[in-house]
Amino acid sequence: MDAFFASVELLRYPQLKGLPVVIGGARRSVDEALLAAQGQRALRFIPVAEFPLLKDYVGRGVITTATYAARQFGIGSAMGMMKAARLCPQAIVLPVDFDEIRRFSRLFKSIIAEIAPLVEDRGVDEVYIDFTDVPGGQREGGRVLARLIQKSIFDKTGLTCSMGVAPNKLLAKMASEFNKPNGVSIVVESDLQAKIWPLHVRKINGIGPKAGERLAALGIETIGELAAQAPHRLVRHFGQSTGVWMIEAAWGRDASAVVTHSEPVSISRETTFERDLHAVRDKAELGAIFTRLCEQVAADLQRKGYAAKTIGIKLRYEDFKIATRDLTAPGYTADAKTIRRLAGQCLKRVPLDKRLRLLGVRAGTLLKVGELADGEQHRAVGTSAPTQAGAELTVTRQLF
DNA sequence: TCTGGGGTCCTAGGACCC
DNA sequence: TCTGGGGTCCTAGGACCC
Numbered sequence A: 001m002d003a004f005f006a007s008v009e010l011l012r013y014p015q016l017k018g019l020p021v022v023i024g025g026a027r028r029s030v031d032e033a034l035l036a037a038q039g040q041r042a043l044r045f046i047p048v049a050e051f052p053l054l055k056d057y058v059g060r061g062v063i064t065t066a067t068y069a070a071r072q073f074g075i076g077s078a079m080g081m082m083k084a085a086r087l088c089p090q091a092i093v094l095p096v097d098f099d100e101i102r103r104f105s106r107l108f109k110s111i112i113a114e115i116a117p118l119v120e121d122r123g124v125d126e127v128y129i130d131f132t133d134v135p136g137g138q139r140e141g142g143r144v145l146a147r148l149i150q151k152s153i154f155d156k157t158g159l160t161c162s163m164g165v166a167p168n169k170l171l172a173k174m175a176s177e178f179n180k181p182n183g184v185s186i187v188v189e190s191d192l193q194a195k196i197w198p199l200h201v202r203k204i205n206g207i208g209p210k211a212g213e214r215l216a217a218l219g220i221e222t223i224g225e226l227a228a229q230a231p232h233r234l235v236r237h238f239g240q241s242t243g244v245w246m247i248e249a250a251w252g253r254d255a256s257a258v259v260t261h262s263e264p265v266s267i268s269r270e271t272t273f274e275r276d277l278h279a280v281r282d283k284a285e286l287g288a289i290f291t292r293l294c295e296q297v298a299a300d301l302q303r304k305g306y307a308a309k310t311i312g313i314k315l316r317y318e319d320f321k322i323a324t325r326d327l328t329a330p331g332y333t334a335d336a337k338t339i340r341r342l343a344g345q346c347l348k349r350v351p352l353d354k355r356l357r358l359l360g361v362r363a364g365t366l367l368k369v370g371e372l373a374d375g376e377q378h379r380a381v382g383t384s385a386p387t388q389a390g391a392e393l394t395v396t397r398q399l400f
Numbered sequence B, C: 001t002c003t004g005g006g007g008t009c010c011t012a013g014g015a016c017c018c
Helices: A004-012 A030-036 A054-058 A081-087 A099-117 A139-157 A168-176 A187-196 A209-217 A223-227 A230-238 A240-250 A282-302 A336-348 A374-382 A389-399
Strands: A021-023 A092-094 A117-122 A127-129 A163-165 A185-187 A267-277 A306-316 A322-331 A356-368
Touching: A004 A021, A004 A099, A054 A081, A099 A117, A099 A127, A099 A139, A127 A168, A139 A163, A139 A185, A163 A168, A168 A187, A187 A223, A209 A230, A223 A240, A230 A240, A267 A282, A267 A306, A282 A306, A282 A336, A282 A356, A306 A336, A322 A336, A322 A356, A336 A356
Parallel strands: A021 A092, A163 A185
Antiparallel strands: A117 A127, A267 A356, A306 A322, A306 A356
16 A cells, blocks of 8 residues: 555545655644644644654654655655654654554455455555456456556545566565556566666565675675575575575565465564663553553453463663563463463563663464353453462463 | 564574473 | 484574564
8 A cells, every 4th residue: 555554644634635744653643733732723734843842742753654745855664753853844743543544454455355355464554466366367467457456445445555466476566666656567577687686685575674784795786686696605694595585586486375364473562661761760650561561462362362372571671672581371361460470470580770661562372262152252361360370370271 | 863563484592202 | 431313392582574
């Protein structure tokens, strides 16, 4: 989807069309921002620079999406809000409306699935679609079906997307970047040399900042240069599987299937504090946040119908270093108090000398409990707090 | 001016078992 | 006295993606 989060907001506030708008980071809703603007009632969007306490407004947030007008100023996703505000003081900042994003996400995916049922979910704003057996899917190399899907999405949502059509997911993903926004790009095997090899290696899905740097250190910048490498050289530097995979990717080869269904591996909640907290000095505040994260994870598990056997924590220190600890219990749980106790045990094993920036709680090794009857499920996941830890876990295990 | 939140997958060592 | 070869599970860290 093109500038998905921003485009969803523009549907609501069409008067922002053409303006530099950035989504994310804002601590207040539009309505609250309106009240802050001298109590004005009329809808008015306040440039970020006009917030007297900028930091209170954008906090420690980052940009999730910038409109194309905002990108002109050098603003991009994942950039810190404070930096974006300085690059473009006239930018309008809006918070992410997750409910609305999820609603449009489900909507555009269901529109696609009606036309082409084999869809792989790749997050809120991205999917892979298997055109192979869709009637008309081969016409004009897939362009006809791609245009049909774009039109259906636009007619029903007002949103645009960009599509890449190719023999596999790897190439389709790269192709989808060629014609943004609202474009279709077709890539066939014979286009490899002309369209793919000139691109930077970072355009390969799976080659991130680290691998990109290591390749650059070897004098490899483009995909074509990567394709020209002797496999043993890459295997020597990156190991057998990564080295072989890199060569395959550079040659446009990818045999991975479009996966239409998958079970979650983990469910987690994390939060970055407004200011760094000290384990001793801010004990009460940290404790309250920790408990709330556990309650949120428990609620997420229960709502989605899962119980977890592994509970873990994540800390980010003031120096941005990350520590994780986890603990696998004898049984499964979705109970907030049980999760809180297991997470507490994890916390005891991690150094707390530096101040903390972020705290997270994670539930892994999941078991689907959807097949239980509703009442039974509620009882099972709600089991809590006998005196002995072991006894409690035994109870939940028996229920499952 | 510091840098979100929610995920997946991979690696590697150690425990433990047959 | 020297020292197998599978396999699974658990834990911690890290790269990467949307």
